[in-house]
Each structure stands twice: as structure tokens, then as C-alpha cells.
Amino acid sequence: MLELFCSRLDVLHSHQASTLQELQMARQEVGKVQEMLTASSREQREEEEEEAESSEKKTRSAEQQPAACSESGGPLEGAAARLEGLKESLYQKEREITELLEAQRSPAPPVPQPPCSVLLKGVIHKAHAVCSAAAETRALLDRMSEENRAALVQARDELDRLQTAHEEPGNQTAGRERVDEYESALSLLEETVRGFEVSQLALDCIKTGESPEINDCDAVSELEDILGRGTIPTADGVKSVGQQLLLLQDQLKQVKDEKKKIVENYTSERTMRKKYYNMVEDMKGKIRVFCRIRPLSRSEAAQGGAVAVEKIDDYSVAVETPRGPREFQFDKVFVAEASQEQLFQDTNRLIQSAIDGYNVCIFAYGQTGSGKTFTMVGDKEQKNPGIMPRSFNAIFDIIRDSSSKFLFKVSAYMLELYNDRLQDLLAPPAADAMALPGAARRVEIKRNRKGVVFAQGAETKEASSAQELYALFQQAGANRHISATKMNVESSRSHLIVCIMVESRNLTNGSVSTGKLSLVDLAGSERAAKTGAKDHQLKEANSINKSLSALGDVISALSAELPHVPYRNSKLTQVMQDSLGGNAKTLMIVNISPSECNLEETLTSLVYATRVKAITNHAQRHVESKEIAQLKEVILRLRSGQTVEEEDF
Incomplete structure (x- = not known):
């Protein structure tokens, strides 16, 4: 483009030079014509002077004058025509020069990049x-x-x-x-x-x-x-x-493709290894532990708190601590985006085990405000029901599918451990009003010969459908102690224990199996400085922390395989005696906060959950033959004063 511009400028210069040369020639021609005109006018004046001197000369000059005029008229006419042509050529050259100058002043087109x-x-x-x-x-x-x-x-x-x-x-x-x-x-x-x-x-x-x-x-x-x-x-x-x-x-x-493929293979192999390892540990009787990370609360998000907890894969979670990251492994990890349905899908197998005659326990653990009640119960409107309501539906769905082979009987009792005192949540309100302060202690924790824990003196009610069972649960929930704290709008001030007994009789051989499903929503450990607990709430918090401390002692003793396990230090540990180190299939769901401000409580919960994962239970199915079941039924009748016929044997 630069060469094109230079060539165009050279053409303009040559054009200007030729035009100037022609203009100079035209000026010379005009000068010659003007000289010719000047000479003719001078000759005319001389002739006029000579005419005054002599008439003869005047006559001769008069005769010669037309000839001279005729002779000089030819050059004058030619000069005028030449002058007009030169003027026209000059005007044309000037127009061309003007056009070229205007084109030169116009903006040059952009130079294209090579x-x-x-x-x-x-x-x-x-x-x-x-x-x-x-x-x-x-x-x-x-x-x-x-x-x-x-x-x-x-x-x-x-x-x-x-x-x-x-x-x-x-x-x-x-x-x-x-x-x-x-x-x-x-x-x-x-x-x-x-x-x-x-x-x-x-x-x-x-x-x-x-x-x-x-x-x-x-x-x-x-x-x-x-x-x-x-x-x-x-x-x-x-x-x-x-x-x-x-x-x-x-x-x-x-290299990137190879690295990506290696990482994918490593992650897949690592995940499969953890999955099969957990399956083997489950077969050994190890307690299964799930970890659930709740979302950031509004107050935490408003404060701009950093997220200190991250999910590595489906079985690992990492916590960023001042001393560096720490990794914990569990049977499953659920992030904040995980739904209640996804959590229950991995829990549903335990419901079938309870119906098959096993002792099953599912409990939530974590600090206050970590989402335990939401995990176990759900929200108030039940748009996102938790494990308890979903378990009620699952029990009767299984019963409906097996009704042609088995005859089922479902009963339940519901308790809360409030200020280290067991209270029956299904007891009639009138009885509660008339009860003495020490009357609530009539509910005692006992163990049968097979090691199954039951609440002696608790109100046990039967349910024939999931709706009836949920109605009993709503009645119990209405009697539970809750209050608002700085950490939670509705903080559980007690431990909730829901026990569902499922008795199934095989219609083919007459055998009877008895299973128990314990659903426990533990109150959260808390600090008075964070929750703002005072007076009565402070007393509740001390009782909760004391019972959870006793539960931690039991977990530590079981994980370390100590000869003595301090179950009797708290009524909470007595209630969960068959769930931790007993004969139950146990699932613990540890709920944690991702916020950096709760880092210390999160680490404590994860350490406890890791210890629980190392505890081994010896789950056994509780099945009795037809004859033993009939004998037990006769004994119960005799104890109650009823008559027994020979046909009953």
C-alpha cells in the first residue's frame, strides 16, 4: 500500500511538472502575441504621422495600410485563436491539478496488515x-x-x-x-x-x-x-x-489429555476402592457414617465468612485448618446441593433390615444449627421431609408389597431426653398435667436377653398406616422442647428418640421376626458465647453438652477397644447402648457447617464421626420359630390372668 501511495504521488508530481512546462510555453506564446500586437500599434502611429507630412505619402500609406492590415490581420487572428486554446488548456490543467490535490488531501484508506x-x-x-x-x-x-x-x-x-x-x-x-x-x-x-x-x-x-x-x-x-x-x-x-x-x-x-485421563482413572479407581472397602467394612459390622455439609446460612453469607469445608469425592471431605488441610473419609459425603431424597436413597436399605428382624438405628450428630433436625424431620411444611417421615412411608410400602406372605404389626413409642430426664411424648396430656415432678422417671431403659434396649413404662401405640404413624409423630413433636438461639431459630433443647417395632409373622411356616427401628435426633453441642443462652437455656445447654460428652466417651472407648465402655454415665448412652457397640445396624449422619467461623466445632464432629466409623457391631436377626412364638404368647396370657385352652398349645 505504501508503494502504491508513492507511485501515485510520483504520477502527481510528473503531472504537475508537465502542466507547469505547458503553462510556461503558453506564457511564452502569449508574450510573443503581445509583442506582435505592440509592434503593429507602433507601426500604425508612425504611419499616421507620415500622413500629416505628405498627402502623397498619405495616399501611398493609405494604399499600403489595407495591405498591411490584411497582412497583419492574419497573425493577429492566429495569435488570438492560439491564445484561446492555451487558456482552455491552462484551465483544464488547473482543474486536473485541483482534483489531484483534493484526492491527496482526502484520508488515505487503511493499510491492510500483511x-x-x-x-x-x-x-x-x-x-x-x-x-x-x-x-x-x-x-x-x-x-x-x-x-x-x-x-x-x-x-x-x-x-x-x-x-x-x-x-x-x-x-x-x-x-x-x-x-x-x-x-x-x-x-x-x-x-x-x-x-x-x-x-x-x-x-x-x-x-x-x-x-x-x-x-x-x-x-x-x-x-x-x-x-x-x-x-x-x-x-x-x-x-x-x-x-x-x-x-x-x-x-x-x-500432555493435558494424558494427564486428564490419568486423573480420571485415578479418581475412578480411588472411588471404587473406597466403595468396596466400605462394603467389606459393612459386612464386618462396622457402623456406617454419612457426612452432610449444609449450605451457608444468611448470617454467615452476610458476614462474608470463608468456606473451610470442601468435598473431594463421594467418600472424602477436606477441611482447611490453620495447620493445613485435613482429610476425612466416610461411607458417603453429601454437599449442600444434595436433596433429602438423595440422602434417603442410601438409607432405604436399613428400613428393609428392620422389617426383616434386625435392630436398626439411624441418628444425626453435630453442633447446634448444623441441620440435624432438618435431616431427620424436614421442614415445617414437609415440602422436604426428612428421614423419619420417609421411613414411615417406606415401612408401609414394604408391608403392602409383602402382605400376601407376611402378617405385620407396627407399634411405636417416642421419648425425649430433656435435662437428663426421659419424658414420654405420647403420654396423654391430662396425665402429664397431673403427674408429679418425679412421675416422668417411671420410664426406664431396660435390655432384654438378646441385648435389645427398650423403654419400660413408655406409652406404646400401634399404627396401621403411614398416616397414623405420622400423626403420632406430630403429636410427639408438639410436646418436644424447642427454643430460639443465636445459632438457630428453632433449636432442639432435647434428644428425640423414636422407636418403631415391626413384628412380622410368616404365613407359610409361622415363624415370627421382631425388628426395631430407632430414629434419633440428637440435640447439638453448643457454646453459650455463640448461642447467647442464659438462665434456663444455659441449664439446658449444660445438660445437652454433658450427655454428648458421655456419648463421646463411649465412642472413644469403643473405637479404642477398651475393656470397659461407660454406657451408664448418661441416659443417652443407655438408650443407644445397642446402637453403639451392640447388635444394631447403625447409621450415623454427621452434620457440619462449611463456615470458617464454626471450624473448631466442625473438626470435633468429624473426629467423633471418624471414631464411630471404627466401631464394630454384631447385628443379628431376631427370628423365633412358630412353637416358641406360641409359648411366649401363652406365657403372656397367663401373666395377665387370662385362661389358656389346650388348643393354644
Whole structure:
């Protein structure tokens, strides 16, 4: 485009020169015509003077005058025509010059970028992005730059040495062959230096991510000085660097693909290993532990608290502590986005075990405000029901599917441990009103010969459907102690224990199995400084922390396989005696907060949950033959004073 502009300017200059030359010629012609006109007028005056002197001369001059006029009229007319032509040509030249000047003053069209510059910019930017993304590529680029710089210095030194040696007096008088050899070596060295300079320029541009501005004339001249104007080695050098960059990019892509595949394989193998390990541990009787991470609360989000808990995979969770990250492994990890349904899908198998005659316990553990009640009960509107309501539906769904083979009987009792005192939540309100302060202690925790814990004296009610069972649960929930704290709008001030007994009789062989499903919503450990508990709430908090401390002692003793386990230190540990270290299939759901402000409580909960995961239970199915079941029924009748017929034996 620059050459086109220069050629156009040259044409304009030549056009102006020719026009000026023609204008000068026209002026000369006009001058000649004016001289002719001046000479004719002078001759006319002389003739008029001579006419006054002599009439004869006047007559002769009068005769000669028309001839002269006729003779001079021809040149005058030709000169006038020539003058008009010259004027017209002059006006045309002036118009052409004006048009050319206007075209020269109009803005020049943008200079198109050479295709090589577009490719160069794209290659540099792409290579810079690749180097920024991978540390290996940056290291390789640095090594290439150092090697190229060292080679450039060496080549320049060799070039200077060769030039210095040739400039010595003895070498300048060498023969023709020596001169040709020197010129060949000098040309080769210059090309080598130029190639290293091009490579160094490209590597520096890749490091900074900035491509040379080739639209600027100074930049163009500087770039041409470095690269060499229109030389083949320069083009080859740029092409070589571009090929190296493309090759490097392909290698980086292959490395990334291989790394991604390795990570995917490692993650898959790691997940499968944990899955099968948990299955083996479950078969051994190990207590299963789920970890559920609740979302950030509004107050935590408003305070801008950092998230300190992260899910690594389906079986691992990492906590960022001041001493570095700590990793905990569980049977399953659920993040804040996990729904209640997803959590219950991994719990549903235990409901079938309870109907099959096993002792099953599911309990939630964690600090106050960590989401235990939401996990076990759900929200008030039951738009997101928890494990308890879903278990009620699952029990009767299984009963409905097996009604042709079994005869079922479902009963339940519901208790709360409030201020270290067991209270029956299904007791009639009138009885509660008339009861003495010590009357609530009539509910006692006992164990039968098979080690199954039951509440002696608690009101046990039967249910024939999930709706009846849920109605009993709502009645119990209405009697439970709750209050508001700084950590939670509705904080549970007691431990809730819901026990559902399922008795199934096989219609084929008459065998009877008895299973128990214990659903426990523990109150959360709390600190008075965070919850703002005072007076009565402070007393409740102390009782809760004391019972949870006793539960922690039991967990520590069981995980360390100590000979003595302090179950009797608290009524909570007595209630859960068959669930921790007993004969139950137990699932613990540890609920934690992701906020950094609750880091200490989160670590405590995770440590306890890890210890629980190491506890082994010995779950056994409680099945009795037809004859034993009939004998037990007869004994119960006799104890109650009923008569027994021979047909009953």
C-alpha cells in the first residue's frame, strides 16, 4: 500500500511538472502575441504621422495600410485563436491539478496488515496463553530462551572474530579463493546470527504476550533491521519458530489429555476402592457414617465468612485448618446441593433390615444449627421431609408389597431426653398435667436377653398406616422442647428418640421376626458465647453438652477397644447402648457447617464421626420359630390372668 501511495504521488508530481512546462510555453506564446500586437500599434502611429507630412505619402500609406492590415490581420487572428486554446488548456490543467490535490488531501484508506503479521500475532498470543497455563511449558520456554541467547552470543562473537581476522593487513591481500571462502563463511554466519535474533525476538514476544506493532513506520524499520528486509533466511526463521510453537502446542495438548485421563482413572479407581472397602467394612459390622455439609446460612453469607469445608469425592471431605488441610473419609459425603431424597436413597436399605428382624438405628450428630433436625424431620411444611417421615412411608410400602406372605404389626413409642430426664411424648396430656415432678422417671431403659434396649413404662401405640404413624409423630413433636438461639431459630433443647417395632409373622411356616427401628435426633453441642443462652437455656445447654460428652466417651472407648465402655454415665448412652457397640445396624449422619467461623466445632464432629466409623457391631436377626412364638404368647396370657385352652398349645 505504501508503494502504491508513492507511485501515485510520483504520477502527481510528473503531472504537475508537465502542466507547469505547458503553462510556461503558453506564457511564452502569449508574450510573443503581445509583442506582435505592440509592434503593429507602433507601426500604425508612425504611419499616421507620415500622413500629416505628405498627402502623397498619405495616399501611398493609405494604399499600403489595407495591405498591411490584411497582412497583419492574419497573425493577429492566429495569435488570438492560439491564445484561446492555451487558456482552455491552462484551465483544464488547473482543474486536473485541483482534483489531484483534493484526492491527496482526502484520508488515505487503511493499510491492510500483511497476512504474515496476522499469523504472527495469533501464534504469539496462543503460545503466551499456553505458557501461562502450564508450568512445564514456561520452564521449557525459559530453557529455549537461555539456549538461544547463548547461541546468539556465540555466533556474534564468531562473526566479530571472522571480521576482525579479515581486516588484518595480511589477509586483505589474499587470493581470490580465500576471499570467496571468507565471503561464504561471513554470509553463513550472518544468516545464523539473523536466525538466532529472529528466534530471540519471537521467544521474548511469547514471554510478554505482546506482538510487534508493524503498522508503525519506526516499528517496521526496526523490525526490518532485525529480521532483514525481504531475505529468505528471515522467512525461514519465522516459519521455523511458528512450526516449533505449533509443535509445542500439540505436545502440550497431548500432555493435558494424558494427564486428564490419568486423573480420571485415578479418581475412578480411588472411588471404587473406597466403595468396596466400605462394603467389606459393612459386612464386618462396622457402623456406617454419612457426612452432610449444609449450605451457608444468611448470617454467615452476610458476614462474608470463608468456606473451610470442601468435598473431594463421594467418600472424602477436606477441611482447611490453620495447620493445613485435613482429610476425612466416610461411607458417603453429601454437599449442600444434595436433596433429602438423595440422602434417603442410601438409607432405604436399613428400613428393609428392620422389617426383616434386625435392630436398626439411624441418628444425626453435630453442633447446634448444623441441620440435624432438618435431616431427620424436614421442614415445617414437609415440602422436604426428612428421614423419619420417609421411613414411615417406606415401612408401609414394604408391608403392602409383602402382605400376601407376611402378617405385620407396627407399634411405636417416642421419648425425649430433656435435662437428663426421659419424658414420654405420647403420654396423654391430662396425665402429664397431673403427674408429679418425679412421675416422668417411671420410664426406664431396660435390655432384654438378646441385648435389645427398650423403654419400660413408655406409652406404646400401634399404627396401621403411614398416616397414623405420622400423626403420632406430630403429636410427639408438639410436646418436644424447642427454643430460639443465636445459632438457630428453632433449636432442639432435647434428644428425640423414636422407636418403631415391626413384628412380622410368616404365613407359610409361622415363624415370627421382631425388628426395631430407632430414629434419633440428637440435640447439638453448643457454646453459650455463640448461642447467647442464659438462665434456663444455659441449664439446658449444660445438660445437652454433658450427655454428648458421655456419648463421646463411649465412642472413644469403643473405637479404642477398651475393656470397659461407660454406657451408664448418661441416659443417652443407655438408650443407644445397642446402637453403639451392640447388635444394631447403625447409621450415623454427621452434620457440619462449611463456615470458617464454626471450624473448631466442625473438626470435633468429624473426629467423633471418624471414631464411630471404627466401631464394630454384631447385628443379628431376631427370628423365633412358630412353637416358641406360641409359648411366649401363652406365657403372656397367663401373666395377665387370662385362661389358656389346650388348643393354644
